Amino acid sequence: xxxxxxxxxxxxTATGQRVTLRCSPRxxxxxxxxxxxxxDQGLQFLIQYYNGEERAKGNILxxxxxxxxxxxxxxxxxxxxxxxxSALYFCASSSSxxxxxxxxxxxxxxxxx
Amino acid sequence: xxxxxxxxxxxxxxxxxxxTLDCTYDTSDPxxxxxxxxxxxxxxxxxxxxxxxxxxxxxxxxxxxxxxxxARKSANLVISASQLGDSAMYFCAMREGDSSYKLIFGSGTRxxxxx
Numbered sequence: 225x226x227x228x229x230x231x232x233x234x235x236x237t238a239t240g241q242r243v244t245l246r247c248s249p250r251x252x253x254x255x256x257x258x259x260x261x262x263x264d265q266g267l268q269f270l271i272q273y274y275n276g277e278e279r280a281k282g283n284i285l286x287x288x289x290x291x292x293x294x295x296x297x298x299x300x301x302x303x304x305x306x307x308x309x310s311a312l313y314f315c316a317s318s319s320s321x322x323x324x325x326x327x328x329x330x331x332x333x334x335x336x337x
Numbered sequence: 338x339x340x341x342x343x344x345x346x347x348x349x350x351x352x353x354x355x356x357t358l359d360c361t362y363d364t365s366d367p368x369x370x371x372x373x374x375x376x377x378x379x380x381x382x383x384x385x386x387x388x389x390x391x392x393x394x395x396x397x398x399x400x401x402x403x404x405x406x407x408a409r410k411s412a413n414l415v416i417s418a419s420q421l422g423d424s425a426m427y428f429c430a431m432r433e434g435d436s437s438y439k440l441i442f443g444s445g446t447r448x449x450x451x452x
Binding site for chain 2: 226257259266267268269272280282312314316325326327328329330331333
């Protein structure tokens with residue numbers, strides 16, 4: 225168990241809908257990272273938050289947004305969903321802005337039908 | 338631009354033998370970190386090993402070791418004494434600098450351990 229908790233584990237929704245994925249980092253970790261793993265794009269970095277502030281942005285679509293709350297949990301909001309958004313979404317956390325390892329959650333498998 | 342290349346889509350290894358998974362990288366940043374992750378069929382990403390660009394010695398973690406050849410820009414993962422539970426996808430990843438955990442991942446290698 226990595227200590228990073230993601231909910232829900234599975235999510236099935238229709239095109240055009242909006243969903244929220246939740247991540248609770250390991251106790252004490254200030255950084256949260258979101259990644260998307262899809263069959264065609266592989267594993268891609270989406271966005272990083274450090275202590276509530278956005279620190280780095282990757283290939284995140286405008287339809288997607290994220291935030292980190294004062295208690296350090298993070299949410300990834302996906303709107304106007306398309307079939308191509310079906311993927312495994314990972315959250316990872318680390319104790320600092322960098323470090324030698326980050327701990328990944330179990331992932332949320334999103335299926336858009 | 339950063340790039341991670343894993344040229345072996347799939348590999349087989351006999352149980353109890355050693356196997357090397359290849360990874361090459363490209364970066365212009367002198368400070369970077371290299372990671373290997375294991376992803377079993379259940380889907381979770383499991384951290385295996387880390388190598389910093391300034392580390393003088395190759396990293397080792399139990400049965401895992403990283404063959405770091407800086408001049409060749411390669412960071413191959415060596416798994417010794419393979420076990421059936423090692424069957425999984427393996428990803429090589431790189432982080433530029435040390436102020437973020439933005440990782441660039443390779444396409445992965447699927448390892449199958451034969452009994």
